[in-house]
Amino acid sequence: MSATGARQARLVGAALRCYPGRWRRRHADEAAELAALLIRDGTPASSIAWNYLVGAAREWLTPRPGRPLSTAAAALLAMTCLLGFSAALVAETVPAKAASTTQPASSPKPARPSTGVTSRRQFTPCRPVTPRLATGASAAAGLLVVQGTTSARSC
Amino acid sequence: MGTPERDVLRRVGEASVLVLVSLAAGPKHGYALIQDVKQFAGVELGPGTLYGALDRLERLGLIESMPADDRRHPYRITAPGAAALRAHLDSLERVSAAGRLRLQLGGI
Numbered sequence: 001m002s003a004t005g006a007r008q009a010r011l012v013g014a015a016l017r018c019y020p021g022r023w024r025r026r027h028a029d030e031a032a033e034l035a036a037l038l039i040r041d042g043t044p045a046s047s048i049a050w051n052y053l054v055g056a057a058r059e060w061l062t063p064r065p066g067r068p069l070s071t072a073a074a075a076l077l078a079m080t081c082l083l084g085f086s087a088a089l090v091a092e093t094v095p096a097k098a099a100s101t102t103q104p105a106s107s108p109k110p111a112r113p114s115t116g117v118t119s120r121r122q123f124t125p126c127r128p129v130t131p132r133l134a135t136g137a138s139a140a141a142g143l144l145v146v147q148g149t150t151s152a153r154s155c
Numbered sequence: 156m157g158t159p160e161r162d163v164l165r166r167v168g169e170a171s172v173l174v175l176v177s178l179a180a181g182p183k184h185g186y187a188l189i190q191d192v193k194q195f196a197g198v199e200l201g202p203g204t205l206y207g208a209l210d211r212l213e214r215l216g217l218i219e220s221m222p223a224d225d226r227r228h229p230y231r232i233t234a235p236g237a238a239a240l241r242a243h244l245d246s247l248e249r250v251s252a253a254g255r256l257r258l259q260l261g262g263i
Contacts, residue, residue, distance in 0.1 A: 038189070
Protein backbone atom coordinates (compact mmCIF):
# COMPACT_ATOMS: atom_id res chain seq x y z
CA MET A 1 0.00 0.00 0.00
CA SER A 2 1.32 3.47 -0.89
CA ALA A 3 1.99 6.13 1.72
CA THR A 4 -1.10 8.03 0.60
CA GLY A 5 -3.21 4.89 0.77
CA ALA A 6 -1.93 4.12 4.25
CA ARG A 7 -2.67 7.67 5.39
CA GLN A 8 -6.19 7.47 3.98
CA ALA A 9 -6.80 4.13 5.67
CA ARG A 10 -5.56 5.57 8.97
CA LEU A 11 -7.90 8.55 8.61
CA VAL A 12 -10.92 6.33 7.96
CA GLY A 13 -9.83 3.95 10.72
CA ALA A 14 -9.67 6.83 13.19
CA ALA A 15 -13.22 7.85 12.27
CA LEU A 16 -14.45 4.27 12.63
CA ARG A 17 -12.94 4.06 16.11
CA CYS A 18 -15.38 6.80 17.17
CA TYR A 19 -18.32 4.40 16.86
CA PRO A 20 -19.61 2.48 19.88
CA GLY A 21 -18.03 -0.97 20.39
CA ARG A 22 -21.24 -2.79 19.54
CA TRP A 23 -21.33 -1.09 16.13
CA ARG A 24 -17.61 -1.67 15.50
CA ARG A 25 -17.86 -5.39 16.23
CA ARG A 26 -20.66 -5.66 13.70
CA HIS A 27 -19.71 -3.28 10.90
CA ALA A 28 -16.10 -2.04 11.24
CA ASP A 29 -14.46 -4.53 8.83
CA GLU A 30 -17.15 -4.08 6.24
CA ALA A 31 -17.15 -0.29 6.67
CA ALA A 32 -13.37 -0.15 6.16
CA GLU A 33 -13.68 -2.23 3.01
CA LEU A 34 -16.52 -0.04 1.75
CA ALA A 35 -14.38 3.05 2.37
CA ALA A 36 -11.50 1.47 0.41
CA LEU A 37 -13.84 0.82 -2.53
CA LEU A 38 -15.21 4.37 -2.45
CA ILE A 39 -11.68 5.83 -2.28
CA ARG A 40 -10.74 3.67 -5.26
CA ASP A 41 -13.73 5.22 -7.10
CA GLY A 42 -12.40 8.71 -6.41
CA THR A 43 -14.29 9.76 -3.28
CA PRO A 44 -11.96 11.82 -1.06
CA ALA A 45 -10.91 9.97 2.09
CA SER A 46 -11.56 13.10 4.16
CA SER A 47 -15.18 13.19 3.01
CA ILE A 48 -15.64 9.52 3.90
CA ALA A 49 -14.01 10.01 7.30
CA TRP A 50 -16.19 13.03 8.00
CA ASN A 51 -19.32 11.09 7.02
CA TYR A 52 -18.32 8.26 9.38
CA LEU A 53 -17.67 10.80 12.15
CA VAL A 54 -21.15 12.27 11.76
CA GLY A 55 -22.57 8.75 11.70
CA ALA A 56 -20.68 7.92 14.90
CA ALA A 57 -22.06 11.00 16.66
CA ARG A 58 -25.56 10.03 15.57
CA GLU A 59 -24.99 6.46 16.73
CA TRP A 60 -23.91 7.60 20.19
CA LEU A 61 -26.87 9.95 20.50
CA THR A 62 -29.47 7.35 19.53
CA PRO A 63 -30.98 5.78 22.66
CA ARG A 64 -30.76 1.96 22.62
CA PRO A 65 -32.30 -0.68 24.87
CA GLY A 66 -28.90 -1.59 26.32
CA ARG A 67 -27.76 2.00 26.56
CA PRO A 68 -29.86 4.23 28.81
CA LEU A 69 -30.77 7.75 27.81
CA SER A 70 -28.33 9.12 30.40
CA THR A 71 -25.44 7.84 28.26
CA ALA A 72 -26.83 9.69 25.28
CA ALA A 73 -27.27 12.78 27.44
CA ALA A 74 -23.67 12.47 28.65
CA ALA A 75 -22.48 12.16 25.06
CA LEU A 76 -24.51 15.24 24.14
CA LEU A 77 -22.99 17.15 27.06
CA ALA A 78 -19.50 16.09 26.02
CA MET A 79 -20.17 17.29 22.48
CA THR A 80 -21.47 20.61 23.78
CA CYS A 81 -18.33 21.03 25.89
CA LEU A 82 -16.22 20.19 22.86
CA LEU A 83 -18.07 22.80 20.82
CA GLY A 84 -17.60 25.36 23.58
CA PHE A 85 -13.93 24.55 23.73
CA SER A 86 -13.60 24.90 19.95
CA ALA A 87 -15.45 28.22 20.03
CA ALA A 88 -13.11 29.39 22.76
CA LEU A 89 -10.10 28.45 20.68
CA VAL A 90 -11.50 30.33 17.71
CA ALA A 91 -12.32 33.34 19.87
CA GLU A 92 -8.78 33.40 21.21
CA THR A 93 -7.41 33.92 17.76
CA VAL A 94 -9.40 37.14 17.36
CA PRO A 95 -7.35 40.12 18.50
CA ALA A 96 -8.40 41.65 21.78
CA LYS A 97 -8.88 44.92 20.01
CA ALA A 98 -11.84 43.52 18.07
CA ALA A 99 -13.68 42.98 21.33
CA SER A 100 -13.90 46.67 21.99
CA THR A 101 -15.99 47.18 18.82
CA THR A 102 -18.93 45.44 20.50
CA GLN A 103 -19.25 48.19 23.05
CA PRO A 104 -22.80 49.60 23.01
CA ALA A 105 -23.16 52.90 21.24
CA SER A 106 -24.82 54.49 24.26
CA SER A 107 -21.89 53.89 26.57
CA PRO A 108 -20.14 57.16 27.19
CA LYS A 109 -16.56 57.66 26.17
CA PRO A 110 -14.26 58.93 28.82
CA ALA A 111 -14.26 62.64 28.32
CA ARG A 112 -10.95 64.33 28.21
CA PRO A 113 -11.14 67.67 29.90
CA SER A 114 -10.26 70.49 27.60
CA THR A 115 -8.48 72.62 30.08
CA GLY A 116 -7.38 72.66 33.61
CA VAL A 117 -5.30 70.34 35.63
CA THR A 118 -6.92 67.32 37.20
CA SER A 119 -5.53 64.26 38.79
CA ARG A 120 -3.90 61.73 36.46
CA ARG A 121 -6.26 59.02 37.68
CA GLN A 122 -9.31 60.49 35.92
CA PHE A 123 -7.78 60.08 32.43
CA THR A 124 -7.11 56.40 32.69
CA PRO A 125 -9.26 54.84 29.96
CA CYS A 126 -11.15 51.61 30.47
CA ARG A 127 -9.19 48.56 29.37
CA PRO A 128 -10.83 45.60 27.67
CA VAL A 129 -10.65 42.30 29.51
CA THR A 130 -8.34 39.94 27.67
CA PRO A 131 -10.34 37.43 25.60
CA ARG A 132 -8.25 34.57 26.98
CA LEU A 133 -9.68 34.94 30.48
CA ALA A 134 -13.30 35.48 29.50
CA THR A 135 -13.60 32.73 26.92
CA GLY A 136 -11.58 30.21 28.89
CA ALA A 137 -13.88 30.46 31.88
CA SER A 138 -16.98 30.10 29.74
CA ALA A 139 -15.58 27.15 27.85
CA ALA A 140 -14.96 25.35 31.10
CA ALA A 141 -18.66 25.63 31.81
CA GLY A 142 -19.39 24.01 28.46
CA LEU A 143 -21.10 27.03 27.03
CA LEU A 144 -20.91 28.40 23.55
CA VAL A 145 -19.04 31.65 23.79
CA VAL A 146 -19.66 34.63 21.63
CA GLN A 147 -17.18 37.36 21.18
CA GLY A 148 -19.59 39.79 22.82
CA THR A 149 -18.72 38.40 26.21
CA THR A 150 -15.29 39.86 25.91
CA SER A 151 -16.58 43.39 25.61
CA ALA A 152 -16.73 43.67 29.38
CA ARG A 153 -14.45 46.33 30.61
CA SER A 154 -12.45 46.71 33.70
CA CYS A 155 -12.32 50.26 34.83
CA MET B 156 -60.20 2.81 -1.41
CA GLY B 157 -59.62 1.26 2.01
CA THR B 158 -58.01 2.91 5.00
CA PRO B 159 -54.40 3.63 4.14
CA GLU B 160 -51.87 1.58 6.12
CA ARG B 161 -49.91 3.43 8.77
CA ASP B 162 -46.87 4.93 7.08
CA VAL B 163 -43.98 3.84 9.32
CA LEU B 164 -41.44 5.24 6.88
CA ARG B 165 -42.67 8.79 7.29
CA ARG B 166 -40.13 9.55 10.02
CA VAL B 167 -37.15 7.40 9.07
CA GLY B 168 -35.58 9.85 6.64
CA GLU B 169 -34.92 9.91 2.93
CA ALA B 170 -31.82 7.72 3.06
CA SER B 171 -33.75 4.86 4.65
CA VAL B 172 -36.48 5.06 2.02
CA LEU B 173 -33.88 5.05 -0.77
CA VAL B 174 -32.18 2.01 0.76
CA LEU B 175 -35.50 0.20 1.01
CA VAL B 176 -36.36 1.01 -2.61
CA SER B 177 -32.96 -0.33 -3.66
CA LEU B 178 -33.42 -3.54 -1.65
CA ALA B 179 -36.86 -4.04 -3.17
CA ALA B 180 -35.04 -5.18 -6.32
CA GLY B 181 -33.05 -7.84 -4.44
CA PRO B 182 -30.42 -8.31 -1.71
CA LYS B 183 -27.37 -6.04 -1.83
CA HIS B 184 -24.35 -5.16 0.29
CA GLY B 185 -23.20 -1.64 1.18
CA TYR B 186 -21.20 -0.76 -1.92
CA ALA B 187 -23.86 -2.09 -4.31
CA LEU B 188 -26.51 -0.12 -2.40
CA ILE B 189 -24.57 3.13 -2.76
CA GLN B 190 -24.07 2.55 -6.49
CA ASP B 191 -27.70 1.61 -7.06
CA VAL B 192 -29.11 4.61 -5.16
CA LYS B 193 -26.77 6.88 -7.09
CA GLN B 194 -28.00 5.39 -10.34
CA PHE B 195 -31.78 5.50 -9.77
CA ALA B 196 -32.08 8.60 -7.55
CA GLY B 197 -28.97 10.61 -8.31
CA VAL B 198 -28.19 10.72 -4.59
CA GLU B 199 -24.73 9.85 -3.29
CA LEU B 200 -25.22 8.23 0.09
CA GLY B 201 -22.26 8.64 2.40
CA PRO B 202 -21.10 5.41 4.07
CA GLY B 203 -21.94 6.73 7.56
CA THR B 204 -25.42 7.70 6.38
CA LEU B 205 -25.84 4.28 4.78
CA TYR B 206 -24.97 2.34 7.94
CA GLY B 207 -27.24 4.61 10.00
CA ALA B 208 -30.11 3.85 7.63
CA LEU B 209 -29.36 0.11 7.60
CA ASP B 210 -29.28 -0.04 11.42
CA ARG B 211 -32.54 1.90 11.69
CA LEU B 212 -34.33 -0.29 9.15
CA GLU B 213 -33.01 -3.47 10.74
CA ARG B 214 -34.15 -2.33 14.18
CA LEU B 215 -37.62 -1.71 12.75
CA GLY B 216 -37.61 -5.20 11.23
CA LEU B 217 -37.96 -3.81 7.72
CA ILE B 218 -34.72 -5.40 6.46
CA GLU B 219 -32.49 -8.23 7.65
CA SER B 220 -28.84 -9.03 7.15
CA MET B 221 -27.93 -12.24 5.40
CA PRO B 222 -24.94 -14.47 6.18
CA ALA B 223 -21.68 -12.63 5.46
CA ASP B 224 -20.18 -13.07 2.03
CA ASP B 225 -16.45 -12.62 2.73
CA ARG B 226 -16.50 -9.46 4.89
CA ARG B 227 -19.63 -8.02 3.30
CA HIS B 228 -23.09 -8.44 4.77
CA PRO B 229 -25.79 -8.43 2.12
CA TYR B 230 -29.16 -7.10 3.30
CA ARG B 231 -32.62 -8.03 2.10
CA ILE B 232 -36.04 -6.49 2.53
CA THR B 233 -38.47 -8.34 4.82
CA ALA B 234 -42.22 -8.81 4.27
CA PRO B 235 -43.08 -6.00 6.75
CA GLY B 236 -40.46 -3.88 4.96
CA ALA B 237 -42.12 -4.44 1.60
CA ALA B 238 -45.54 -3.59 3.09
CA ALA B 239 -44.15 -0.44 4.70
CA LEU B 240 -42.52 0.64 1.44
CA ARG B 241 -45.76 0.05 -0.46
CA ALA B 242 -47.72 2.12 2.08
CA HIS B 243 -45.13 4.92 1.92
CA LEU B 244 -45.11 5.02 -1.87
CA ASP B 245 -48.93 5.09 -1.90
CA SER B 246 -48.83 8.03 0.47
CA LEU B 247 -46.27 9.83 -1.69
CA GLU B 248 -48.40 9.17 -4.75
CA ARG B 249 -51.44 10.76 -3.10
CA VAL B 250 -49.42 13.84 -2.14
CA SER B 251 -47.86 14.00 -5.59
CA ALA B 252 -51.26 13.78 -7.34
CA ALA B 253 -52.74 16.46 -5.08
CA GLY B 254 -49.76 18.71 -5.69
CA ARG B 255 -49.94 18.36 -9.46
CA LEU B 256 -53.68 18.96 -9.48
CA ARG B 257 -53.36 22.09 -7.37
CA LEU B 258 -50.56 23.44 -9.53
CA GLN B 259 -52.79 22.86 -12.57
CA LEU B 260 -55.84 24.51 -10.95
CA GLY B 261 -53.74 27.40 -9.78
CA GLY B 262 -52.43 27.91 -13.30
CA ILE B 263 -48.87 28.13 -12.01
